[in-house]
Amino acid sequence: MFRTYLAAALRHLAYNRLYAAINIAGLALGFATVILIALYVRNELSFDSGLPGADHTYLAVARASGPRGEPIGFASTPPALAAQLLARSNIDAVARMAEDQGIVSHDGKPSRHVENFAYADPDIASVIPWPALYGVFDGALDAPDSAVITRKIALAYFGKENPIGETIEISPLSDPRGTHSLRIMAVLKDLPAETTWTAEILVSGRAAFSTFNYRPAWPCSTCIGGGNTHTYVRLRPGTNIESASLDLVPITKLHQRPDIRGMENPPVEPSMIIALCGVGGLVMLIAAINFITLFTARMTRRLVEVGVRKVAGARQGDLILQFVGENLLHITIGLIIGVAVVEQLIGPMNALLNRNIGFNWIRDIELIGLILLIWLVTGALAATYPALILSGFRPAQVLRTAPMVGRAGERGRQVVVVVQFALLITLMICSAVIYRQTGYAKDAGTRLNMDGVLIAWTCNPALRNEIVRIPGVEATTCSSWNALGQTEMANRKRQGPLALQADYVDYGFFELYGVKPLAGRLFDRTLPKDKGAWDNDPPTDDAAAYQLRHVILNAAAVKASGFPSPVAAIEKTVTVTEGNTRHSVQVIGVVPDFSVESVRQSVPAAAFGIMPYPMELMSIKLRPDRRRQTRSVIEAVWTRLGNQPKSIYSLKGYVAREFSDMQNLSAFVACCAGAALMVACLGLFGLSAVAAEQRTREIGIRKAMGAGRSDIVEWLVRRYMVPVVAANLLAWPIAYMLMGQWLSGFASHVDMELWIFAASSACALAIAWLTVCLHALIIAAGKPAKALRYE
Template identity: 30%
Template sequence: MFKNYIKIAWRNIIRYKTNSVLNILGLAIGLVSVMLIALYIQNELSYDTQFDQAEQIYRVNMKGKMGDNSFYAGYTPPPAGDALVDQFPEIESATRIYQPDNTKLTYEGGARPKVFNESEILAVDPNFLEVLSYPLQRGDAATCLQEPNSIVITPQIAEKYFGDTDPLGKTLAYGDDKKPLQVTGVFEDLTQYPASVKFDVLMPMANFNDVTYFNWSWVWLNMATYVKLFPQASVNPKNLANLESRFPEMLKVQAAPAFERIGQPFDEFIEKGNYWELHLQPLSKIHLYSQGITSSITEQHDIKSLYILGVIALFIVILACVNFMNLSTVQSVKRSKEIGIRKVLGSQRKQLIKQFMTEVLCYTFFAAGLACITVVLILPVFNGLTGKDLHIQAFFNGNIILLLIGIIVFTALLAGMYPAFFLTSFNPIRALKGKAAKSTNSSFIRNGLVVFQFSIAITLIICTLVVFSQLRYTQQKDLGFEKEHILVINNTESLGNSEASFKEELTALTGVETASSSSGMLTRGEFGDFYTPKATADEPNIATDISLSSYLVDDVFIQTLDLEVKAGRGFDKRFNDSLSVILNETAAAQIGWKNPIGKQIRYPGGNMEYYTVVGVLKDFNLESLHTPIQPFALFAQASQSYDTRTSFISLKISGENTEIVISEVQNLWETYSESTPFEYSFLDEDLAYAYQEDQRLASLFTVFTILAIFVACLGLFGLIAFTAQQRTKEIGVRKVLGASIGSIVKLLAINFLKLVVLALILSVPVAWFAMDNWLQDFAYRIDIPIWAFFAAGALSLAIALLTVSFQAIKAAAVNPIKSLRTE
């Protein structure tokens, strides 16, 4: 019997070609969307799951508050790991990660030296690969990082420096002093192992003196620390909570000497309402559940983006199924006599239901096959949109295969149940007279499905417009500094004492207006530490502590970035500014100074120096608009109050003949530094990179919104075709009586446009709620624009009118004599 069902289904698919193509195309689009989004979500959810005993591994996060400033970061002080292992028997081991400033590697074993700046270098403890088991193709995880002069690299780095030769035992020189490091291990291709900590090169922590120097400090937060718990502690939430509850007592003892050393007795620090806390975050939660936790070492996304994409995929599948239902009701007009004859000849309703469900399964499997081929073809494009390296092999995962089979069956059932029961409900006598479909009372359901389809499509249109409006706002908002035509040269610390001469020669180049050096640069990170404002007789009630981010800068930094000095002055060569500081408005306000000029702050982290405030800057955004403006300061380079071991030179260029200017800058660089590659970027590009994830989300919104609209239009196309078939004789009579094609098109189209307007009304609150929640992730955001709703409504009406008009004109243009003969 089933074989017979298949044969009849195939005949009907061939017989009703147009209907079959539209059904298969709509279902295929839905399945393509689901497959692509499933690949993306599966990749995101698989982060950090490949490690041995991953459920026992946790990142140690630090949450702190000083005065009005608070933070939550994936960083810890250097001694935190050892202290946790020593104090708590539940913790088996700890390992640390440090991000060094210098990124230059040199290989001198070939015909000519190979020198590159590698952006993904990490320094780690010797047991790093025993805690986080990144797979090695060469070398021993237990020993490859034991010696200070060792280095472990990825296959990409091995090929880059050594070509096809065996990298083990080869020597790479690190940094400007060319410290020799021997290759002791080569990883597997890590692009196939989704992990929140990404790198190309690992080096032993012992190579970095600043880490060793700060081993006493509980306020120098530049390390990521991971701990591995014994199984009984990690699997039992009560045990884990009990473990965390004992951290404050440990900190009270361990951190007290460090706070005393910087002039901040720990007990007094806590009594002021401040806090200094350690928390454990499961390894599996780092990638998607780290909102509000700062870290430049880990790759962190937002779980909400997966929810959004998952909902979009579900909606598009439902749209495709609704489209199938509508097209099936169109086909019912043609097949009503077939159903009547089958019933008269004795076919039971359950047999007819099986027949129609078999047809639906055939449509679905054809659509699934087309979807698989489409996914293979467009996966490279999708990878470009998402920044992923997804492979079709991921589908050969048991869970993914079960998911796809489930989706196919779900789609078949959802798309087929209504048509099967609807078509088989026809009265055989009325069906043989061709009146069964006309007499059905299902117009409410069909209209409701159209409203549902367009509600989803319009919601996606509104969301897409709002997302792009926020991105445009981030690009156009006055950030408080000049971002256009600012060329940033990296790694200028490698020039050493020649940096000042290099900067001076840069200003002589045609097209270069100013050249400024600084220890940090916008979006690149900054130095942060605690400071103590000095109370004065006129303003005694001020904050006792403040946390400041800062740069060391020269006297033209403010001029180069066109920062606005609200009070006082900038740094000037005519003054000795070695003990001067310039604050931003937020810092001055948090301290509580009404007139900050001439006031002083003390830096406990240095030599207890007092710095006099000589200027106040108008607030500007150091990071993206996701982050609120924090207290910030500029210190003169002459102060030498701290050393970040990084330096940048920023050039304000005219904007004309940019390529020539870059070429001349590079030529000058190469006369000063033959061993360090010339690297540069433009400040506006650096800022755009900070919104890369938002841009990708916007692109995905756009793609899937277009697909949703297309599928919704297929459904509308099916319903207008159904209506036109039902009213064929009416159309013929009207034409005989003199009705124009335009009036008939209006007659057919007006009710459908009303449905689209209803869909618009229903979609507005849903889209408003969704976008209001999404915008909460931005510290500075737009108000949801009213024009987006009008634009979405106008666009959806135009698309619907175009879809309806095509079929309506086709029906109205039929010869009325032919129309009158239909019954």
């Protein structure tokens, strides 16, 4: 019996090659899309899960309120917090890490790019036990001059995997005191792509130049988010996280927490993960619906067979078994092709997403289970229902009325077209909005003119004077990084009047970045009071205090200070905080909110002032006609004056890298939407083919009565254009609600303009028109006599 069923299935497959190819291609594309999305989602959810003891290792997160009252989480906490936590009985170990950047060199050969490194407490191995390839990680950072590196760094600077005992030199960008020699004590395995850490070098926190010792005095015991110290905690086994009396976040969940500010690796948006899962489900659903629709639409070609077999004694169970087997054969072939497609696309997907996602479907138990689950679910949905419908007809009915049964479901097939293209248009609109928001985040969302701006991590007066004289340099200015990044130091116990965060800039800062005042004026070099004043002028030592007298507020500060408008704030007095001190200053101007850090977070209230001594960051504006040559000259001057290469990079490139994860993910979503488009087009092509086949004699009569080819094409196309147009009534409100909710997670975002909806609908309509028109032209070109002899 099995051989009979298999022979019948293969014979039917060969006889209906076009429809079988459409069904199998749609299923294969659906399977491939679902598997790729599942691999990516699993990768996103597996960050740091491979570390030993990751299930009870946490990051201490500080909580505060943002400028609009929204809850904010800060990954950075005061360095003194670690010592306080060690006294708690339910905590097994505590260690701090503080990431930094610097130039690394070995044997006098410095790197040409900046390396990420981190200061770490010697107990870091007790909290985060990275596997060591050479040496012992536990105790490797006890000495002040010790360091631990990854295999990647070992090969890059030493040319071998085991350089234990040798030395490297690090010049931190945040430390003006020069180069420090460190001895390699252990080599760790390379960091996986699925980790929240970016540092490939760990430096002992006991080093005199480390963040923990270089700035030991924390300016505010209740302030959070102002440094870069992360405090990691390992709880004792069996400890309930609620009983820890801390805001602790598991390290395995950090990558899914975009609400926590200050993480080294940009987190993923959970809404994007949900959206991807939804896209995968929709693609597979569309493919399954296509399969069911095409199979049931062609029932007229199988009803006579059903009737004859029932008259010959076949039971309904036998027919169900036969048709389920035939459908499962299609589904199995589609799954095999889909897996083959995934093997070909996994490499390009890794390149697109900058990941190292594996696809070992033979040994990966989870992946095998997923593939079997997809096969079973699709089989249950797409194979059983058509078999039940087809096997349920009575012999007398099907032998008498078989030619007319296929038209009864035409209205249902039009509903399917509406649903398919509603989903498709929704995906197209969502992809367009995500793409626009990504572009906005990289450029317009910063509200700064970053074109041709280089960033240098020093503002040494001698170096600046040299750079200003280079012909291709248009302007330079100095500032703190916080003035550009606009990250907030919040106060957990805010008392008394609002004290604004002080950010420091130099003359010409706002002009260089194209920031124009909303009210008042910008800083003027000819007005002495615009510059901060020393308590002792000239200052007697490095600890001399200074005080701002004039400040420029951003729009968030105007609102936070209670002024009704920017104009109302001019010449008023506000309170600013500098370290542990607060003092009153006069407002001379108001500028718009801006930040290069993230459109995901609201810009904090800030007061900009001019510091009376050089700052750590220099912005260099290049003339547009000779930027490449000018940058080379700047780097040569820098190396000549500093005796070592330093970090000079494009600010626009930095912002693009910060949002590369979002950009890559939006491209992946667009690719998945393209897969949905192809599946929908395959289904529409198949439905139009079925409709034309069922009306072959009608088309012949119309042509015999004088209808031309254009009339036939117009008639066939119109039948499927109406459902596609109607699909917009479903797609537009759904897309508007989905994207409205997604955009609400950003502090600054694009508008959902009408042209996006119209363009997506027009694109879907054009694709549907071309799909149906192609098949209609083939049908309309047939001879009437052949059509009249059909059936």
